[in-house]
Amino acid sequence: MNCKIGCDTTYNRLILERRNVVKSAQFYLDIINQLQDGIYFVDKERRIQFWNCAAERITGYKSEEIVGKCCQCSGLNHIDGKGKPLCAVGCPLFQTLSDGKQRQDFVLVRHKEGYRIPIRVNVFPVRQGDEITGAVEVFTKDSPTVFEEDLIENLSNIAMHDELTKLPNRRYLESFLSYRMEEYNRFGRKFAVLFADIDDFSSINNVHGHDTGDSVLKNIATSLNCSTRRNDLVGRWGGEEFVGVYSIADYSEMNIIADRFRILVEKTEAMHGTTKVHATVSVGITAAREGDTVHTLLERADQLMYASKHAGKNSVTSD
Numbered sequence: 286m287n288c289k290i291g292c293d294t295t296y297n298r299l300i301l302e303r304r305n306v307v308k309s310a311q312f313y314l315d316i317i318n319q320l321q322d323g324i325y326f327v328d329k330e331r332r333i334q335f336w337n338c339a340a341e342r343i344t345g346y347k348s349e350e351i352v353g354k355c356c357q358c359s360g361l362n363h364i365d366g367k368g369k370p371l372c373a374v375g376c377p378l379f380q381t382l383s384d385g386k387q388r389q390d391f392v393l394v395r396h397k398e399g400y401r402i403p404i405r406v407n408v409f410p411v412r413q414g415d416e417i418t419g420a421v422e423v424f425t426k427d428s429p430t431v432f433e434e435d436l437i438e439n440l441s442n443i444a445m446h447d448e449l450t451k452l453p454n455r456r457y458l459e460s461f462l463s464y465r466m467e468e469y470n471r472f473g474r475k476f477a478v479l480f481a482d483i484d485d486f487s488s489i490n491n492v493h494g495h496d497t498g499d500s501v502l503k504n505i506a507t508s509l510n511c512s513t514r515r516n517d518l519v520g521r522w523g524g525e526e527f528v529g530v531y532s533i534a535d536y537s538e539m540n541i542i543a544d545r546f547r548i549l550v551e552k553t554e555a556m557h558g559t560t561k562v563h564a565t566v567s568v569g570i571t572a573a574r575e576g577d578t579v580h581t582l583l584e585r586a587d588q589l590m591y592a593s594k595h596a597g598k599n600s601v602t603s604d
Contacts, residue, residue: 321471323404323424326411327378331356334419343404343426345397362395377408381420385410394424402426426464449499450506453520458528461518462579465530469573476573477539479529479546480586481566484598486525489564493557500555501564508553509546527566528583536572543570543601551599567593568601 317324323340327333332355336348344361351359357372364370371377377388387409394402404424411419445457453461465476483489483505490498502525509519509527519529531542547568554561569589573582585604592602 321425324421325351326419326421327356327382328419329382329417331376331378331382333359340424343402343424344394350397360395360397363392365392377406378420378422381408381410382417385412385417426467447506447521450503450521452506452510452527453518455520455522458518458520458522458530459579461530462582466573466577466579466582475533475536477531477533477542477570478573478582478586479527479531479543479568479570480522480583480590481527481529481546481550481568482590482594483525483550484565484567484594486564489562493560493562497555497557497562500557501553501562504553504555505550505564508549512545512549528586533572539570539572539603540601543568543603547599547601565599567591567598569593570601570603 318338320337320339323343324335324337325333325340326335332353333351334353336346336351340351341347346360356363356376356378361372362370363372363376365375369375371392377390377392380386381388387407389405389407391403391405394404396402404426406422406424408420408422410417411421445454446452447454462478465474468474469476483501486498486501489501502521505527506521509529513519513529514532517529517531519527522528529542529546531538533539533542547566550564550566554563556562567590569586569592571582571585571589589602589604593600596602
C-alpha cells in the first residue's frame with residue numbers, strides 16, 4: 286500500500302513537472318513571437334525547425350511554408366550587397382555551424398512576392414555539451430541607408446528607376462518611404478516628405494516641343510540627384526512630379542530644404558536651339574507625424590503643393 290502511494294506520488298509529481306515545462310516553453314514561445322526581430326532555428330543539416338511570427342511578417346513566408354525545408358530550398362535565396370548568392374557559398378549560418386563562432390552580417394533576402402529586403406543578421410550556435418546541434422539566426426530590416434544607387438541598380442536595374450531621368454521611380458520611393466516610416470515609428474527618427482510639380486510644364490512642351498520638355502526633366506533630375514545627401518532620396522513620382530524624402534533633426538529645417546529644392550530647379554536650364562528654357566516648381570513639404578501612413582503623408586504633401594500652386598506658383602508651402 287505504501288509502495289503504491291509512493292509510486293502514485295512520484296507519477297503525479299512527474300506529470301506536474303512536465304506540465305510546468307510545457308507551460309514554461311509556451312511562455313517563452315509567446316515572448317519570442319512578440320518580438321519585432323525575425324528568429325529562426327536550423328539543425329546541423331541547415332533544415333529550418335522554427336520560424337517566428339516576425340519572420341513571417343518580414344519575409345511574407347508563413348511558418349508552414351518554411352519549417353522543414355533546408356535553407357537553400359526555402360526560397361529566401363540570401364545574397365550579399367553585390368548580388369552574390371550566399372546559400373551555396375559564404376552562408377553565415379553554414380560557417381557558424383562549422384566553427385561555432387557568432388557572426389553578424391548584412392544580406393538581402395528574397396520576399397515571398399519577389400522583391401529584395403535588406404536585413405542585418407546575427408547568427409550564433411546552439412550546443413548540447415561540446416557538440417554543435419544547430420544555429421539560430423536573428424534578423425531585422427536594415428536602415429534605409431542601404432538604398433544606395435549602385436546597389437539598387439545592381440539588384441533591380443530599370444525596375445526601380447525612371448527610364449528618362451534615371452532617378453528612383455515611384456515603386457522605389459514607396460519602398461523607401463515604408464522603411465523610413467517604420468524607422469520613425471520604432472526609433473523616432475524624424476523625416477520630411479517633399480512633393481513638387483513643375484509649373485506650366487504643358488506650356489514648355491507646347492512651345493518648345495516634347496524633346497525639350499524631356500531635356501528639362503533630365504536636367505532637373507541631374508541637378509537634384511547631384512545635390513541630394515547620401516541618406517536622403519529624390520525621385521520622379523510621375524509626369525512632371527517629384528518626391529523627396531529628407532532626414533531632419535528639427536522641423537524648422539523643412540522650409541530650408543524645400544526652398545533649396547525650388548531654387549535649384551529655377552536655376553536649372555535646358556537648351557532649345559539657342560534659347561535657354563527654364564522651369565519653376567510649386568513645392569509642398571511636411572514631416573511624419575504619429576499615426577501617419579505612407580499614404581497620409583504623401584497626400585498631405587500633395588495638398589501643400591497645390592496650396593503653392595494657388596499662391597502663385599514657384600513657391601513653398603509647409604505645415
